[in-house]
Amino acid sequence: MAKSNVTSKVFTYNELCAATQNFNHDNQLGEGGYGMVFKGHLENPDQHVAVKQLNRNGFQGNREFLVEVLMLSLLHHPHLVNLVGYCAEGDQRILVYEYMPNGSLEDHLLDISPEKMPLDWNTRMKIALGAAKGLEYLHETADPPVIYRDFKASNILLNEDFDPKLSDFGLAKYLPTGDNTHISTRVMGTYGYCAPEYALTGQLTCKSDVYSFGVVFLEMITGRRVIDKSRPTEEQNLVTWATPLFKDRKKFILMADPLLEGKFPIKGLHQALAVAAMCLQEEAESRPSMSEIVTGLEYLSVNKDDEEEGIPAN
Known part of the structure; x- marks a missing residue:
């Protein structure tokens, strides 16, 4: 070095x-x-x-x-x-x-104090895209690649323009080069954000970060914490609650954060939930790469109006 x-x-x-x-x-x-x-x-x-x-x-x-x-x-x-x-x-x-003057994403999404305005839809998409680009750099540009391992709302810091930056690299791991696509390691990270295969076997891959990204993106869309003991039992685990809803487009509107007050493009909501669902697939191989996610989010974070061509909203 x-x-x-x-x-x-x-x-x-x-x-x-x-x-x-x-x-x-x-x-x-x-x-x-x-x-x-x-x-x-x-x-x-x-x-x-x-x-x-x-x-x-x-x-x-x-x-x-x-x-x-x-x-x-x-x-x-x-x-x-x-x-x-x-x-x-x-x-x-x-x-x-x-110094990041706007604190963390968690401060503006999950722990909002009364004097803070909730994040609007476009700001949420901009933060998701920037955070995804940070992970894409770690996975696909850094040499050797880096698995971040602790992607969560409190580790995404925001500057004065609400541009996101990943912080807290104490748990990050270099991925050995060669034929290794995973490392076996003690399970560290934050409960709820860990990919199922990593939590079960300790096998860490870039797709573990993709799962964690899906969890945070779902928090951004819904305004719900990944684990929230104050909700009814069947709604305490965000991913468990969302998984059946992903299968029914008519329910998508129910998943949007009430603090958005309906101010979001319906197509944008559908596409965002489709990205989250892909990231949260049980099978690691089925999840997209971070560069594929960045491509999807670049499309989402441009202001599109609802009349434009896109995924039909039925």
């Missing part, structure tokens, strides 16, 4: 204390299993950043830290979050990213 490829800056712990006002809780952006994220400000160059301080919980966190630094130092794409730098001083493990 050529050293010249690594563009990330090494920060001292003191620099990051200064940037975040000593990791002040007023600057906290979020908290996850990995640690806390703070908004920070760097003097030179003058920029806002997101500073992720990893829990110092030994080996696992350290491995994920190293994977993240290497992956994001070597992978560059408009739909992957940009790693500004890192700090590995003493037992501190801190990652510094570009």
Whole structure:
């Protein structure tokens, strides 16, 4: 691995204390299993950043830290979050990213606070397309290919224009080159988003990410969380609820997020649900590739009016 490829800056712990006002809780952006994220400000160059301080919980966190630094130092794409730098001083493990002012897709879709406007249909399609292009780059351009492994709404960050960027590469895996199309690994990821064959056997392929993309895209269309214990039993698992509905076009309209208030093209809804259904097929081989999904979504994310030629709406 050529050293010249690594563009990330090494920060001292003191620099990051200064940037975040000593990791002040007023600057906290979020908290996850990995640690806390703070908004920070760097003097030179003058920029806002997101500073992720990893829990110092030994080996696992350290491995994920190293994977993240290497992956994001070597992978560059408009739909992957940009790693500004890192700090590995003493037992501190801190990652510094570009700041994404609109938070995560989850904040605007599944955890909407009262002052936030729900995302309109076109913004949802734009976010889906950008996120799909990020996965397409990992699977089909990165060499060796990368399986992202933790595609979910909270890992899709949004800039000021609601352009999406994938974040959190601690679980990502390089796919060995040669005849290997899968890796066998301990099942990691988030319950509900994992492909059935991966959850059952630990066999990870690019098609595992395609399944996870289908889950998130379905969340974007329906406004429902993949697992929602507050709903009636038969509706708690989004994929289980949606699967029979996919077979009946008359029910498609029932699947649209009520917060869209009916403002979406009917054909667009049908085509979006068709893409989600293809991604969520039980058989991994039957799922499309990310480049096929990007092609489908490029068609969807252009403003089409309902009178145009397309899939008939009956």
